[in-house]
Amino acid sequence: MAKEYGFYVFMDPHQDVWSRFSGGSGAPLWTWYACGIDPRSFSTTQAAVVHNTYPDPATFPKMIWSTNYTRLACQTIFTLFWGGKEYAPKAIIDGQNISDYLQGHYIAACKHLAKRIHEAGDLEHDCIIGWETVNEPHRGLISVQDLTAYPAQQKLHKGTSPTPWQAMLTGSGRACEIDTYDFGSFGPYKTGRELVDPEGMTMWLSKDYDDTKYGWKRDPEWKLGECIWAQHGVWDASTDTLLKKDYFGKSPQTGEVLDYEGYTNLFFMQHYRKYKEAIRSVFKDCFMLLQPPVLEIPPTIKGTDDDDPLMIFATHYYDGLTLITKHWNRLYNVDVFGVMRGKYLAPAFALKVGETAIRNCLRDQLEAIRKEGLEKMGIHPCLFTEIGIPYDMDDKKAYKTGDYGSQILAMDANHYALEGSGASGFTLWTYVGTTPSISSRPSGTSAELRATPGYRAAEAFVRPSPLKTNGSVQKYGFDLKSCTFTLSLEAEKPTVEDQPTEIYLPEFHFPITRIKVEVSGGKWTISTDEECGAAVQRLRWWHGEGEQNIKIEGVKRKAGAYGEGSADSDDYGYLDQCRELASCSIM
Known part of the structure; x- marks a missing residue:
């Protein structure tokens, strides 16, 4: 499968x-x-x-x-x-x-x-x-x-x-x-x-x-x-x-x-x-995929026989405060990785106050982990093979109310950190649309599944991303609040017809009639292609050499409002269309 x-x-x-x-x-x-x-x-x-x-x-x-x-x-x-x-x-x-x-x-x-x-x-x-x-x-x-x-x-x-x-x-x-x-x-x-x-x-x-x-x-x-x-x-x-x-x-x-x-x-x-x-x-x-002990210094193998060109630096990261307390704290957090590496004279200096500082702190920690891998292991892709949030926050409040606001904020902060870290990729631990159990599924349907069947906090993890780039990525990211994706790259030569830069645009945030695109130059198209049995919306961009930038705006909505619109409303989007298919599962 x-x-x-x-x-x-x-x-x-x-x-x-x-x-x-x-x-x-x-x-x-x-x-x-x-x-x-x-x-x-x-x-x-x-x-x-x-x-x-x-x-x-x-x-x-x-x-x-x-x-x-x-x-x-x-x-x-x-x-x-x-x-x-x-x-x-x-x-x-x-x-x-x-x-x-x-x-x-x-x-x-x-x-x-x-x-x-x-x-x-x-x-x-x-x-x-x-x-x-x-x-x-x-x-x-x-x-x-x-x-x-x-x-x-x-x-x-x-x-x-x-x-x-x-x-x-x-x-x-x-x-x-x-x-x-x-x-x-x-x-x-x-x-x-x-x-x-x-x-x-x-x-x-x-x-x-x-x-x-x-x-x-x-x-x-x-x-x-x-x-x-x-x-x-x-x-x-x-x-x-x-x-x-x-x-x-x-x-x-x-x-x-x-x-x-x-x-x-x-x-x-x-x-x-x-x-x-x-x-x-x-x-x-x-x-x-070489995975050292969690948050510990990787092995010193750069330039040795172990410095394998087909090796990937596999690492894990969790926001410990959120994971242990099972609560998204928007007021403060701690630069744990910085403390572990002796970055601060005292742990008090590692305190980060305010949500912007917290998000930037998560990003900086992931970037520091990636750079440490380069320093100790050599030039290898950095893949976060585990990262994520606890969904059962605040005594599973969201399962009763259907309000996944805290999960959205925490998940978005993690993705913001990943996008800004320069990592080559990640695997999310763990997301499932239903609550896993070693026993058979109960005959009734839980409030959690009735409220958001299969896509809890999806606006945070369904995100656009570059698929192929003609040039080296300098930075990219998705601002959930404004529903805006930006990408900067450095191209050695202009794109040829059959090798454009490609960006995945999920219809979740970017319904085809509601997309605004700005580019530093060149031309672009958006199409929906059938791939492996699924419809995938892509933006293809043909651009010149040198520094190139693109900005793509989608539908800005209130957090958690997906699926509340109607076909005639401005908020009608991807989930509304899917919900019309009664037997459809959102994956």
């Missing part, structure tokens, strides 16, 4: 906090057992906070799932995945270190899928053009210098927030008083302390667990029922004494200190090379 409708697809081996059993998605259940971990104990030990095992699932705190990255289950399994040979040499299964075992199965699974796609014969390159590295890789404990303190880079705290040392203790059944946090308009703040008492239950598989269920053979030196880190001398389980608080902050073999970038440049890149080799052995010359 993707090929039929002209989509280009890249494969995303997706995970969040390792697996669904630790509050996210990704790896299968057996990976926990292979690592000597019992996921049934996560709730009691708080090694992970999971919705369906939460004491009262109806009150599960919003966005707390992402704190699982800094709880013991994920800290352990990610450390074993990336650095098991260095930090857990006793963890041998089927004659391999757990790191090789996990990575080997992961890469083999991806390669198998690549082979099946290749064997299909009509998808490779024509539709599926690239493969991304594992989604949002996390370092686990690698490069943490002090297990008794929060790592300096840990910016998210919500609910109980244990230090790595406290997490090891509660994961082994010991009671600990742990600081608690909430997330407010200015970030996380401490709310108190909570006694976490697992009453002797541990995160570790019992010593009598039957490994034959999965058919693997565990080395006798790897003892079940005991903390893997205690087995490697990090702490003494008989006295609950921490012995090596900097165990993960250096190489256990050489003693060389491992800085924060060391994880990416060493462990992540070692894995990337193996993954790339496996995929390219099947998908010859496909694009490889």
Whole structure:
């Protein structure tokens, strides 16, 4: 279907906090057992906070799932995945270190899928053009210098927030008083302390667990029922004494200190090379989308053998304040990326006041991310493979009222930032016209779907964009408020007849009878072409060489007013026409 409708697809081996059993998605259940971990104990030990095992699932705190990255289950399994040979040499299964075992199965699974796609014969390159590295890789404990303190880079705290040392203790059944946090308009703040008492239950598989269920053979030196880190001398389980608080902050073999970038440049890149080799052995010359850890400094590979001309810098960005609070704050926001890169003498200077400043701040952050990729990785396209907003803002108010004003403003701000950043593209995470559910759709129709069937806040994400340019794009953007698209480019030579600059003009904003165009020179036409079973409205522009500019104005309307007009009114437009087709879905 993707090929039929002209989509280009890249494969995303997706995970969040390792697996669904630790509050996210990704790896299968057996990976926990292979690592000597019992996921049934996560709730009691708080090694992970999971919705369906939460004491009262109806009150599960919003966005707390992402704190699982800094709880013991994920800290352990990610450390074993990336650095098991260095930090857990006793963890041998089927004659391999757990790191090789996990990575080997992961890469083999991806390669198998690549082979099946290749064997299909009509998808490779024509539709599926690239493969991304594992989604949002996390370092686990690698490069943490002090297990008794929060790592300096840990910016998210919500609910109980244990230090790595406290997490090891509660994961082994010991009671600990742990600081608690909430997330407010200015970030996380401490709310108190909570006694976490697992009453002797541990995160570790019992010593009598039957490994034959999965058919693997565990080395006798790897003892079940005991903390893997205690087995490697990090702490003494008989006295609950921490012995090596900097165990993960250096190489256990050489003693060389491992800085924060060391994880990416060493462990992540070692894995990337193996993954790339496996995929390219099947998908010859496909694009490889290298995704470093979120908002972290990319690997320093510019000018090296890893500086692959068919590599894309894949990165993610979310407006953290909006994402965590699930509210679009028009008064202020924070330059989070600037703070992380030491741009300000104090975090207070990173505060941006007013909606214009907020929008510009988002744009500047995305541009800084793109430029950092150029500096560290070399000249590669920058693709934001995740960016977006939470639709369930303000306790899902829009679902009841049909007023998506906040979502429109937030989504438009994100698109404004993308257009101004110079990025090569993005994939939106996530937009669907209906609310996804693991269960069957209820028999009734929700208020959300009755109010805006299939196109929530569409005016913000249905936007014009350049499709082909005869020259290099200097800047472009769409001003939703005035419904105006502008494009500036630099052309080395005049356009020829069969190679004009092409701009996609969605009828949503640009009904054919209501378009005004201004150009610096040349001629233009607008036509609607049938493409992959859909009607696509394009502006084609033949222009001269040098600096060229175009301005296109559409129908300016009040936010959220789409679909309220009639055929005889000035506001009659694309959605009105579509609504006349009762069985039509807006995509």
